[in-house]
Amino acid sequence: MEGLIGRSSKIMLQRIQTKSIIKPNLLNLRPHRSFSYSVSAKLINSNVESNEQKETSRIPLNLIHSEILRASLSFVPKYGWSVESLSHGANSLGYPSVSHGLFPRGGVELIEWFLEDSRRKMVNELIDKMDGLKIHQKIRLACITRLNYTKPYAKKWSEALAIMAQPNNVQTSIEHLAKLVDDMWYLAGDKSADMNWYTKRGSLAVIYSSTELYMTQDISPDYTGTFQFLDHRLQDIATFGRVVGEIDTFVGFVTKSLVGVLASKGIGNFDK
Incomplete structure (x- = not known):
C-alpha cells in the first residue's frame, strides 16, 4: 500500500507555498525521528529490578513512544490533549509519570499521532470496501469512517483544534488535512491530474473541516446531527467544483474560519 498515503500532499503544499502563510523552508514534512537505541521496557527503578529483568525487558524507544501515546488516548476525555494525559498514559503502562518528558512538545505530539494513526486506520479499513460504490x-x-475515530474525543476536540490552529502548528495541521483528503479521493478512485485535482481536494477539505467543527458542538444522540450536517454538505455535488477555485483560497478559508470560530468561543490564544 506504499504510495497510497500522502501520495500527492507535497504537490498540494507546493501550490500553497506562493500565497499561503506557510514559509517555503517549512514545506517538507519531516518524518519522526527513529531511535536506534533501547531502554528498559518499564523504566523500573534499577534498585529493585533484577538483572534478569534488565536483560529481557528492553524494547526500542520509538515503540515506547507509540505505546504511551496510544494508552494516553484513554485519558483525553478527562484531561484533554495535555501533558496530564501523557503522564497518566505512561503510568497506566507501568512507566513513571515523568515519562511524559519523552514528548517535549506535550499535547501537540499526542494530537499529531492521533491524526496520523487515524488516517492510516481509515485507509486500512476502507481499502477493500469501496468496490461497487459510487464516488x-x-x-x-x-x-x-474518519469522523467515527474522533467520536470518543469529540468533547475535547475543540481543544485539539485550538492547539493545531496556533501559529507554530498551522503548517502541520494543513499537512495532515491535505493528506487526509488526498487519501479519501484516492480511495474513491480519483486520478485527476488537472485543476480538478485542487478543487476536489480543496472542496472536500472545507466540507470535512466544517463537519468536524460542527461535531465539537453537537449534542444530538451519537452525533446524528453531525452526520446529517455532512450529508447536507455532500448533497450539493456541484460543491466539488465551486466552493474552492484555488488552493490558497482554501487555506485562507479553513484557517480564518477555524481560528475565528474558536477565538469567538474563548478557546486558545491566537495573538502569540
Whole structure:
C-alpha cells in the first residue's frame, strides 16, 4: 500500500507555498525521528529490578513512544490533549509519570499521532470496501469512517483544534488535512491530474473541516446531527467544483474560519 498515503500532499503544499502563510523552508514534512537505541521496557527503578529483568525487558524507544501515546488516548476525555494525559498514559503502562518528558512538545505530539494513526486506520479499513460504490458514496463513507475515530474525543476536540490552529502548528495541521483528503479521493478512485485535482481536494477539505467543527458542538444522540450536517454538505455535488477555485483560497478559508470560530468561543490564544 506504499504510495497510497500522502501520495500527492507535497504537490498540494507546493501550490500553497506562493500565497499561503506557510514559509517555503517549512514545506517538507519531516518524518519522526527513529531511535536506534533501547531502554528498559518499564523504566523500573534499577534498585529493585533484577538483572534478569534488565536483560529481557528492553524494547526500542520509538515503540515506547507509540505505546504511551496510544494508552494516553484513554485519558483525553478527562484531561484533554495535555501533558496530564501523557503522564497518566505512561503510568497506566507501568512507566513513571515523568515519562511524559519523552514528548517535549506535550499535547501537540499526542494530537499529531492521533491524526496520523487515524488516517492510516481509515485507509486500512476502507481499502477493500469501496468496490461497487459510487464516488459520492465512497467519499461519504470515508468521511464517516474518519469522523467515527474522533467520536470518543469529540468533547475535547475543540481543544485539539485550538492547539493545531496556533501559529507554530498551522503548517502541520494543513499537512495532515491535505493528506487526509488526498487519501479519501484516492480511495474513491480519483486520478485527476488537472485543476480538478485542487478543487476536489480543496472542496472536500472545507466540507470535512466544517463537519468536524460542527461535531465539537453537537449534542444530538451519537452525533446524528453531525452526520446529517455532512450529508447536507455532500448533497450539493456541484460543491466539488465551486466552493474552492484555488488552493490558497482554501487555506485562507479553513484557517480564518477555524481560528475565528474558536477565538469567538474563548478557546486558545491566537495573538502569540
